[in-house]
Amino acid sequence: MRIDIITVLPELLRSPFEASILKRAQEKGLVEVHLHNLRDYTSSKYKQVDDYQFGGGAGMVLMIEPIDKCISKLKSERNYDEVIYMTPDGEHLNQKMANTLSLAKNIIILCGHYKGVDQRVRDAFITKEITIGDYVLSGGELAAAVLSDAVIRLLPGVLNDETSALTDSFQDNLLAPPVYTRPADYKGMKVPEILTSGNFPEIEKWREDQAQRRTQKRRPDLLEK
Numbered sequence: 001m002r003i004d005i006i007t008v009l010p011e012l013l014r015s016p017f018e019a020s021i022l023k024r025a026q027e028k029g030l031v032e033v034h035l036h037n038l039r040d041y042t043s044s045k046y047k048q049v050d051d052y053q054f055g056g057g058a059g060m061v062l063m064i065e066p067i068d069k070c071i072s073k074l075k076s077e078r079n080y081d082e083v084i085y086m087t088p089d090g091e092h093l094n095q096k097m098a099n100t101l102s103l104a105k106n107i108i109i110l111c112g113h114y115k116g117v118d119q120r121v122r123d124a125f126i127t128k129e130i131t132i133g134d135y136v137l138s139g140g141e142l143a144a145a146v147l148s149d150a151v152i153r154l155l156p157g158v159l160n161d162e163t164s165a166l167t168d169s170f171q172d173n174l175l176a177p178p179v180y181t182r183p184a185d186y187k188g189m190k191v192p193e194i195l196t197s198g199n200f201p202e203i204e205k206w207r208e209d210q211a212q213r214r215t216q217k218r219r220p221d222l223l224e225k
């Protein structure tokens with residue numbers, strides 16, 4: 001898979017891809033992540049990428065020209081499954097969406113900034129608009145990192161234990177059950193006995209039951225889906 005991220009702040013996006021699982025996924029050749037600085041695509045002398053909004057009002061708007069240039073260049077090099085715009089008024093990111101996107105070959109992610117992008121960008125180039133939650137971030141960069149992480153960890157070979165993404169919360173619309181590690185007794189706080197019993201069918205049943213209970217208690221809305 002290849003992910004091209006268009007941003008005015010590439011430095012904000014570098015570190016998430018330079019550590020741990022996302023770094024290893026790139027080293028293994030399972031994903032390529034390319035950051036594109038919008039300022040490299042402006043023809044204006046001062047590398048201006050934003051301007052005041054027509055009709056007045058506070059806040060700057062990202063201009064269409066540099067975005068058009070960047071997206072057009074990328075599209076001339078390969079086909080893209082989706083051109084995604086990170087925006088608070090987009091569709092909510094969830095596990096199902098991450099699963100679907102993990103099947104894509106090439107995606108572009110455009111990060112908004114200030115008051116957002118010229119509406120014509122959205123009308124002409126964007127195929128999917130995604131929010132990571134009902135709150136406003138300073139820009140789409142952190143949201144793009146969240147989306148990329150959610151997608152990349154699903155690519156075959158990225159996680160060491162191939163099954164571990166299958167037992168994540170939200171796969172099957174259930175939250176994950178509680179987990180424990182050593183010591184079995186910490187200052188009198190004990191691990192549930194079943195987990196140290198060695199009875200794996202019973203352990204599996206216990207986990208399913210705990211996942212059900214936890215979901216019922218914390219996210220009953222998931223059980224209605």
Ligand code: ADE
Nearest residue numbers: 086087131132137139143
């Ligand atoms: N840009 C600003 N806020 C955002 C959010 N909540 N989700 C996605 N992109 C954003």
